[in-house]
Amino acid sequence: MNYEPTQIFFIVFSGIILMLLMSGFIIVMVLLHRQQQLRNRQKMENLKAEYDKTMLKVEKEIQDQTLSFIGQELHDNLGQILSLAKLTLNSPDEENYSEGKRLINHAIKEVRSLSKRLNLDWVKEVKLEDFIRGELQKIEKSGLCKTQFETSAQSLALDQDKKLVLIRVIQECLNNIIKHADPSMVYISLDQKDDRLSVTVKDDGNGFDVEDSSKGMGLHNLKSRIETIGGKLTVSSIIGIGTEIKLLLPFE
Template sequence: MEFEEGQVIVLISTILVVFGVLFIVVLFTVFQRRKNKLLIDKQEAKKKYEKEIIETQIEIREETLRNISWELHDNIGQLLTLAKIQIQQASPENMEEISETISKSLTETRALSKLINPEFINNIKLKEALRLELERFNRLNYIEAKLTVLGEETEINQKHGIIIFRILQEFFSNTIKHSKATNLEVILKFKEKKIKITAQDNGVGFDVTKKSLNGIGIQNIKTRASLINALVKFESKPNEGTTLKINYYL
């Protein structure tokens, strides 16, 4: 049975249309699946981010409570004990000394009350949080700490500020507990589209070519930095201290 030329053309056209429709259906299905996967991945990333924020706030709260406990015992408790002894031995000659001790106790208590305030944890402002943290180190004679702020201050995402502050808290904790450092300096440098943060101590340091940087603490820092699209880098040499650099892009 022979087909006329017109019938052949119609048949070929029909086949092409069918294949075209099938191709479009397949393409649409693939596109829709990818779109759905992207939406699911985005939702999962958002859940992970929110979970990390909550966990970070809890860690900061726990660290703050530990700090309050130590400060009440090591600083304010000792000042009040001293004031009590001075009052028991009060005389016209030492009244000024007693007044100075009590005034210092009040100043330390006011500083401590800022840490107790829930708003401090829930609405952390990075520069203020760092200032209070380093001032506390100096008050308790843990280490000689200094904060330097360069450039015009830029408002940053509050949740991102919480993440950055916790990253620095972990570095501070390692410095005070393990580095045997006597000095700690933090430089907060504001630029047009990024903030560069450098934290450095003069402790024992370590050889980065020999020591693994994949410990739990380091991994936590890297994971948290990636959540806010920040870059972190450690630099250290034996007996030359350790430096943490954070580049946060606005």
């Protein structure tokens, strides 16, 4: 088949145009892919920066709270034990001497216990269940209200960072209850199912309007912290009935 020169020119020209279009399409796709990679990389860097910022803030808050607790224990507990030991040892009675010795040994144990809390190593050692029980016992001892704790979790294996954030979020939930809820009962449950941990903090106090922007910042901060460790926080509250906060955290 013989082609006219104009036909040959048209075929060659069309082929060149098609090649240019394909080349342009490939270049555009490569550029879009690189831009997406850069955006993903930037997003990951932002997430990591937010995570690091959250961990630093949580660690500082827990350290500050620990120092406050230690100061109070030194004043109210250890100081009282040592004062009793001094009064007891001032008596020449041998029975009092034995009691004074016992009080001093007790004071030494208290000092060792407090020294462990000066850093965050206790977070590695403490079980989440034991920490929650301890926080609820503090509330009961204060006479504020009754408490209840239930768990179906067995041997939770949480890394230190996740446990640290969970501990701080639970503390903050309980602090909000103490400050604002005026409850007669505080209830916490731990539920472990397959690859997910569920923590529920509930009270029968005043409740509040979750849509009220003036009270939303604290909840936003709690949600942000849980999200940095891959979790989710939901809140439901009815004025005059109480509040329920649920924390969902997947296991890796």
